[in-house]
Amino acid sequence: MADKQFTYSDVSEHTGKKDLYLVIHDKVYNSSSFIDEHPHQRQTGWEELYGGEEVLLDVGGQDATEAFEDVGHSDEAREILEGLLIGTLKRQEGDPPAHGAPSSSSATSTAPKSGSEATGLGIGVYALILVGGALAFGAYQYLQAGQQQKA
Numbered sequence: 001m002a003d004k005q006f007t008y009s010d011v012s013e014h015t016g017k018k019d020l021y022l023v024i025h026d027k028v029y030n031s032s033s034f035i036d037e038h039p040h041q042r043q044t045g046w047e048e049l050y051g052g053e054e055v056l057l058d059v060g061g062q063d064a065t066e067a068f069e070d071v072g073h074s075d076e077a078r079e080i081l082e083g084l085l086i087g088t089l090k091r092q093e094g095d096p097p098a099h100g101a102p103s104s105s106s107a108t109s110t111a112p113k114s115g116s117e118a119t120g121l122g123i124g125v126y127a128l129i130l131v132g133g134a135l136a137f138g139a140y141q142y143l144q145a146g147q148q149q150k151a
């Protein structure tokens with residue numbers, strides 16, 4: 001059952017409390033059985049930190065990778081998550097883009113294709129700047145040499 005494939009639109013139909021699917025790193029989890037157990041706000045005084053069932057309902061039927069990773073869930077939380085696994089996400093054209101985890105190691109191990117797209121573009125831009133800079137420097141040197149010969 002865990003290797004069942006779901007499309008994004010399959011997942012987006014499961015948004016109810018008793019029927020709640022989440023996508024995390026392109027895997028599909030049925031979190032209905034866990035929703036009542038999800039911990040509530042930690043008493044740290046950090047007002048924005050919240051938990052409980054409403055956060056799960058907020059991301060129900062959607063890609064919850066960013067929300068899940070932003071919290072910095074423990075290994076224990078990840079183990080619970082593995083127990084809720086029901087299948088993998090089959091991305092199709094027009095789906096919302098995958099959310100890579102901030103740490104590249106987990107992003108590459110779980111979502112290699114989607115995670116690397118953004119970095120690929122970043123490296124491309126840097127390469128362009130470097131090559132452009134080198135060419136400009138070369139041209140400058142060439143012109144300088146020409147001037148010196150004339151003088």
Ligand code: HEM
Pocket residue numbers: 022029031034038039040041042043049050051052055056059064067068071072073074075076077078080081084
């Ligand atoms: C099915 C998916 C999820 C599971 C199994 C899960 C599990 C857990 C567990 C076990 C904790 C206790 C602390 C820890 O062990 O890290 C926790 C805390 C928390 N979770 Fe989740 N979580 C899930 C999804 C989410 C999502 C999508 C959000 C969205 C924001 C979220 C927000 C939080 C917050 C804010 C806390 C901190 C509560 C606190 O300690 O004050 N969780 N979660």
